[in-house]
Amino acid sequence: MINGWMLAGYMPFMLAIPVTRLSMSPLDVGAMIGVCLGGLLANLAVTARFAGVVCGEQGCMLDDMDEDEPPAPRWKPHPKAQQLTLFGLAAGAAATASLSQRSVALNVALNVYFFCATALSWCTAQRVKGLAALKGVHPFFVCTALTFAAVAALGGGLGLGLRRALEAYTASGASRTLAALLLSPSIISWGLQLYARRAIVAERLRPLCSSVCVVSCFSLLGTALAVRALRLTEALRLALLPRHLTSPLAMEVAARVGGPATLCFLVSLFTGLSGLFWGRKILDMLRIFDPAARGMALGGAASIGGVIALQEEPDAAAFAAVTSAMTGAVSIGLVCIPWVRDLLVKAALG
Numbered sequence: 001m002i003n004g005w006m007l008a009g010y011m012p013f014m015l016a017i018p019v020t021r022l023s024m025s026p027l028d029v030g031a032m033i034g035v036c037l038g039g040l041l042a043n044l045a046v047t048a049r050f051a052g053v054v055c056g057e058q059g060c061m062l063d064d065m066d067e068d069e070p071p072a073p074r075w076k077p078h079p080k081a082q083q084l085t086l087f088g089l090a091a092g093a094a095a096t097a098s099l100s101q102r103s104v105a106l107n108v109a110l111n112v113y114f115f116c117a118t119a120l121s122w123c124t125a126q127r128v129k130g131l132a133a134l135k136g137v138h139p140f141f142v143c144t145a146l147t148f149a150a151v152a153a154l155g156g157g158l159g160l161g162l163r164r165a166l167e168a169y170t171a172s173g174a175s176r177t178l179a180a181l182l183l184s185p186s187i188i189s190w191g192l193q194l195y196a197r198r199a200i201v202a203e204r205l206r207p208l209c210s211s212v213c214v215v216s217c218f219s220l221l222g223t224a225l226a227v228r229a230l231r232l233t234e235a236l237r238l239a240l241l242p243r244h245l246t247s248p249l250a251m252e253v254a255a256r257v258g259g260p261a262t263l264c265f266l267v268s269l270f271t272g273l274s275g276l277f278w279g280r281k282i283l284d285m286l287r288i289f290d291p292a293a294r295g296m297a298l299g300g301a302a303s304i305g306g307v308i309a310l311q312e313e314p315d316a317a318a319f320a321a322v323t324s325a326m327t328g329a330v331s332i333g334l335v336c337i338p339w340v341r342d343l344l345v346k347a348a349l350g
Helices: 002-016 026-055 080-099 103-128 139-158 162-171 173-196 198-203 205-230 234-240 247-257 261-285 291-302 304-309 314-335 338-349
Strands: none
Touching: 002 103, 002 139, 002 162, 002 261, 026 205, 026 234, 026 261, 026 291, 080 103, 080 139, 103 139, 103 162, 139 162, 139 261, 198 205, 198 314, 205 234, 205 291, 205 314, 205 338, 234 247, 234 261, 234 338, 247 261, 247 314, 247 338, 261 291, 261 304, 291 304, 291 314, 304 314, 314 338
16 A cells, blocks of 8 residues: 555645745755755764664664565556556546536546546556666656646646646645545554564664654754754744654644744655655665664654655564654654743754
């Protein structure tokens, strides 16, 4: 489920970016990207090394793993029949939308088109990822481009224009349904994985809790000092503070410190995607191979993106899921303390 479909649930969020009104200069955008990537690298290095040191007292390597456990099944591309079905439904919905005179019928047709176009884009992206021309390009970006093209084509055909078509897509019931269908089951999946490995996590509860406290404090305070040193705009400074948290939790922290929710969402999304695409490679470069340390580092640095990235490493994914949830709880708890919140804001703004 996670490897096969989950990332398609983020398409409504990705296509909301072009219609988001933000007053940011190219320099601000570059600074935001630099802080997110630099913060991700720093978080991974600090948390992984700290987890390795703390785990060293009781042995961090998961020697008690079942060596006979079969590897996670490799996901197979979606069948062509499925793609043809989705294409037919999308084409029929587009034709219905162009001919419909009633708002109810038009709304239903648009929702069907948006849903089928997004699913078809993801199926196509998975099937073409082996092409030489797309070598090194993640299917997520291919799906984003295809979905954008499909929405733009509909907008042109109906005379809506690109911006109105994108706004209709992000506000449609199809986008909310897609996100709910694909993202909500993933949480249950992580819970099942965690339950299956509860004994391993329980044995390393002490280094886990220590790592969560370290990554929460280091991320919040370290980011506050970094954005102040870079002299970014006030809104961008506050939006970057919860960069290591998943979007809903990050926006909650932003509300506490007075940061803009929309900008905070984009920062969180970019950090999560960065951890998803490059997190494992960075840990390999840092020569962090222990599953517990990898999970704690990537779950704390990139939240849900880190959990998804480790789905091929079930033991590391269990630690990543716990670390992600605990880091969010600790970070929100910290900013709810008045003097801690004031300290962070003062460190960021001066």
